[in-house]
Amino acid sequence: MNHHAAQSRAAYLFLTPFLALFVVFLIYPLVQSLWLAFQQTHGPSITRYVGLDNFKSIAVDRLFWKAFWNTAVFALASVCIQLPIALGLAMLLNRPDVRGRAFFRLIFFSPALVGLVFVAVLFGLIFEKRTGLLNVTLHAVAGFDPEFPWLQQYVMPALIIAALWLYAGFNMVFFLAALQNVSRDLLEAATVDGAGPLRRFLHVTLPAIRPVGSFLVLLSLIGSFQLFELPYILLGGGGPDNQGLTVVMYLYQAGFDAGDLGYASAIGWTIAILLGGFAVAQRYVSALDER
Template identity: 45%
Template sequence: MTVLTQRAGAPPAKRALTRRGRPAGTIAPYLFVAPALLLFAAFKLYPIAWSFWLSLFRTDGALQTFAGAANYRRLVADPLFWTALGNTGIILLVQVPLMLALAMGLAVALNSPLLRFKGFIRLGFFMPMVTGLVAYGLLFAILLNPQSGLVNWALGLAGVDPVPWLTDGLWAKIAVGLALTWHYTGYNAVIYLARLQALPKDHYDAAAVDGAGAWHRFRHVTLPGLRPVMLLTLVMSTIGTLQLFDEPYVMTGGGPDNNTMTLGLYLYANGFRYFDFGYASAIAYALAVIIGILGVVQFKFLGDKP
């Protein structure tokens, strides 16, 4: 059998070229990703671009007229928009840190070598996450009903007066925050737990040899190790809270007196209740800008330092 070898110093063999002069085989990868790119363009890029174009129009009944930046100027002067933004900001600043702190403590507890039946307990804390948003919103609306809810009934047995969970502005915000905390704490705890189990045990052993107590090990070993997932959960929770819709829609409908009106709920009301799609699109883009700014700030202060 004859074996062909390339002579030393000879130029390498050239790859076959297509008719347009490109190396053969470079088109194949694009053909494989083309279906995904087409779907992304059809169901992501096109709606985003169309929404921006729609935000430049004013809706008058069935008639749409080009208005330029009028919807964005209206946004700045709209008191209900600022009310919705304020309500969303309060939930973000109060509920998200509390939820993530609970998730971190829960993850540390679930990672304890002294804990028995770990798999069953972890599953129990994660189960709320698989509950549908509307389903658990209705569940909390029933439990926290001021007149016939199970929570007020239990408080009555303890001698506590009924709490106006869904009929008072402050308590309605607390009710929404409780629902969010119940639903998402276990999910974030599982993320923290996965990171905890990946931390090298040598670091804890070295800290123990140096005389570090449980608090110092948590502060100087656990927290730095959790930093990447802390950023991840904070960014995801921030985005999710700014888009909050299902819980206030099901539990309070944005009331009482717009005290639980969120940006997502206000966007929905303008788009699908008043059919003012131009203004709803402007709200959507304002929300996207807010999310982008907060994301940049969070990466700036919590991201890896060079």
């Protein structure tokens, strides 16, 4: 019995550094944010109880809903454009006759290493009218309008293109790992039974990679709703007509430009509740845990 006590003591000691910081810097602020959501603040120290006023304001705050809509469009595009491209690349790389798989994987993955701030600075130049890489190339290849105003009018497509460059390879790495786990025996058995490539994909490959697929959908949604640096740096704020305003940027402006941490907290909770993210993510996390 004695060494059980010793083991427990060791476990608590091992957990202490993590738990101490975790309680102070995560649990406490989380509880505090709930309290803040019902206050109006002026800087970090002056607070005034306002009841549900923050949430009432958010409900009719047109800028918040614009930000929410922008973010949702970006999230949808991430899932519907990025993920299929990522899967396509992964399937190309997974063909048995491909050599240099690790080399291509490395190349495709490399943009994911570049921080969003740096991507934003780089794409600021790429999206330049007339002189930027994108318009010059598109003009030379397809006779595209060299004055196409990406950052002046077509903000959302620009953000989606930059994010595609950044994340397609990242998602591909996950798809590729999943594809390599698809049973070769099963695929061969299906071939012997006369299933063509399409049916093999739909009935063997797709079910096998579904868990990773839904994991990536979740990851893309969570990532999209954290979008901040890319438009913030690229456009120097929300951009023309706030086309690039995202929910986190709006939260940031409310909390740190306007100094109302209460309103910012209320925005945070509204996002969390609207997404129902808690419930969805919980399910995935526990599914991960079971395996």
